[in-house]
Amino acid sequence: MNYAVASPSSHGDGPPPEVLLDAAFQTFAAHGYRATRLEEVADAAGVTKGAIYYYFDSKEDLLRRALETRHRAIFQEIEEALVTERAPVSAKIRFVLRKVWQHWLDPRWGPAFRLMVGEVSVEFPALFRTWAAEGPIQGCTLVGRLVEEGIQRGEFRSDVDADVSARMVVSGLMLQAALHVHLGLAQLAPCDPDRIFDSSVDLFLHGLSVTHQLPIETRSKRAGSEER
Amino acid sequence: MNYAVASPSSHGDGPPPEVLLDAAFQTFAAHGYRATRLEEVADAAGVTKGAIYYYFDSKEDLLRRALETRHRAIFQEIEEALVTERAPVSAKIRFVLRKVWQHWLDPRWGPAFRLMVGEVSVEFPALFRTWAAEGPIQGCTLVGRLVEEGIQRGEFRSDVDADVSARMVVSGLMLQAALHVHLGLAQLAPCDPDRIFDSSVDLFLHGLSVTHQLPIETRSKRAGSEER
Amino acid sequence: MNYAVASPSSHGDGPPPEVLLDAAFQTFAAHGYRATRLEEVADAAGVTKGAIYYYFDSKEDLLRRALETRHRAIFQEIEEALVTERAPVSAKIRFVLRKVWQHWLDPRWGPAFRLMVGEVSVEFPALFRTWAAEGPIQGCTLVGRLVEEGIQRGEFRSDVDADVSARMVVSGLMLQAALHVHLGLAQLAPCDPDRIFDSSVDLFLHGLSVTHQLPIETRSKRAGSEER
């Protein structure tokens, strides 16, 4: 045993084995945090329960560190890939969205999304906010900036709400991935992921684009009497 | 091995008291299914644990029946309200979406969404499918039919994908409600719910509307070399 | 609905500790199966409740395994001790009966008999049948064979019912052990165990022995009018 200061949250000298982190992340994601017994994680990792406690302080600590390590800050990568890009903004947006769409299509993403929304959001709000900040929020921000740029360049309508538009397309694709791809709603209403992506992005870009049409309708109804 | 009677083990003859179903639904929604102790439900309903077992067979039975009874099939109502409507399709769509948006804004909806996506989807898949069929799926179907109608009437572009467009706007608004309104992401990126709704629906309807512009870009990139 | 592993839910790899099996057997025998709290067993074994569940799946499993392991197939042993015996059949029978009588006199046998007859027979019929097959039934068979042998050799009357005679003496001694020795009826009608044994076996052997007397009475009354 060396003289390294004991790390604050475990006894292990080195970093926890990847296999444990992986097993924890996947088991939690698959069955949920509460529904997962530590023994399941241990089994999945090929060790015994006790070993977990050599590296982690508690079930919570295990989840926390598994999430930290496993979570890919996808938008970070994408943004970096984007700086050198020379293309119309709409093409950049499509490029960005395709990247994240592919990420969301990953079989491991759906369960993780469920874990985040379903349990982490309530039981570990801070963790949830971290995930959100690096995921959805950063996605929205990135896309939002591109929309802004499109507006500046005259590529998009000047009266577009860049912020909300970005949230809309990011949320729309994300929940479609979650519900239709991962949660089995495709069985109830089948649809090809490629078509979902293409049609959704087409719709989005059309919505942004400069047109010659008349205003669609007035919004004056919003405060109208038909609302309860 | 036991001589338990074959009849259902709950004893209540009449339907379970509303207060129990309410308390169960809300407590489960608020804290999650696994994280909720039956005693919490009992406390919330002002009874004791034993009373729950007078009406329900198990925690699972309680959840099941609470979900069945509490869940409002919102789209059903909306569709009925729509049959008499005489208006441009875009107005109808805005009307429908406003209705569901208001529903999703309800403080009780967010937790229920979390419960459904986070735990029910994994632990009680059949229940989840029922919810989905009456919620998101029916919403998509309804909006999809309206988009179709708009296309027929020449109000919308003939090349929009009615199905996917509907999913997009329903998913987009739903997840924005969940994340930005209920899960506190508004703190990270503040935004007024009214603005979210208006801008999202504007964007959507713009996306559907007939335009005179050229196609924004080709989709030829999809199979391009940047994909993994 | 749960994600429990399909493998048996007890975790112990090796066989359960003797002390647990012993404690379980004795506590169940002493107080009865239903009346025994798992904590009593745990206390008797000097462990905590949780430890029981490390080795056993349930209270039922604990009983089952305790009975399987603790039960001594006494007649098996006796039969083996008998093969070399050269003696009059009546002596062999007395030898056999003395062996089992001593077994039934053991302070642990009475409670076990009660457990078997009182609860196991109803709640775990298969277990009961196993016990019976190795206990009373095997005893009857063994003694029955000896009686048969005695008849062949001319030592016993040729008109005795070997089968039923064996059942009679085995049942008679067994229930006297249970009621008079273990269940305290000796308090109501005191009698020395040795005397019970000797007199009972004498009576039995007399009953079997060849005599010169006339038939005691006719059995013609059996279907007579005094029956209901």
Add this chain to the structure above:
Amino acid sequence: MNYAVASPSSHGDGPPPEVLLDAAFQTFAAHGYRATRLEEVADAAGVTKGAIYYYFDSKEDLLRRALETRHRAIFQEIEEALVTERAPVSAKIRFVLRKVWQHWLDPRWGPAFRLMVGEVSVEFPALFRTWAAEGPIQGCTLVGRLVEEGIQRGEFRSDVDADVSARMVVSGLMLQAALHVHLGLAQLAPCDPDRIFDSSVDLFLHGLSVTHQLPIETRSKRAGSEER
């Protein structure tokens, strides 16, 4: 409501309905005391749990009173039927045993025996002793007196142990009834109840009868070296 003094152990003014006592006795006998839920008794009697508490103070009280009332002091009856009898003692004995045998053959007797031996003996020893005093013990006493009478009259051997002989035949028949008739051991070793009775009684009376044979063997072995 009249002014009768509240009876010590219930609120009912009149005696408890037979149907309740019957249901209790039979349910307890069938499933065991601990294993029986009061609701089962109530169901069997066609009332609700609450009604039981109008007549009885507790589950224990219910058992106690059900046993008191249901239990037939069979030997009492038999003894009375016997006083006028003019016949050889052996005939009287056969008569008595046939009566009790018939009683023990009753489908309700087996479960009651089990209840007594299995649970009442441990949980309510006083009750058990009452049952034993009026059942087995009285039976033994009665038969014992007859054997004594037979000895006096020279009908039976003078060296017979009247007491133990009586216990032997009563125990023998009783346990055969319990095990072979009621507890299903007949499946393992089939035998007709009539034959059990006849052969057992024949054997018994033979054992008692005066013979010309030599002593079967000496008892000197009892303290011999083969005992442990």
Add this chain to the structure above:
DNA sequence: TATGAATGAGTATTCATTCAT
């Protein structure tokens, strides 16, 4: 480092018992 064994606080579930109606 890792394990097998054990712990104990917690939780679902049961059921005898009560009581207003």
Add this chain to the structure above:
DNA sequence: CATGAATGAATACTCATTCAT
């Protein structure tokens, strides 16, 4: 008299956590 509803103490069972080896 009897019921339906409810109670609450008891009890089987679970599982995160500990620890000697």
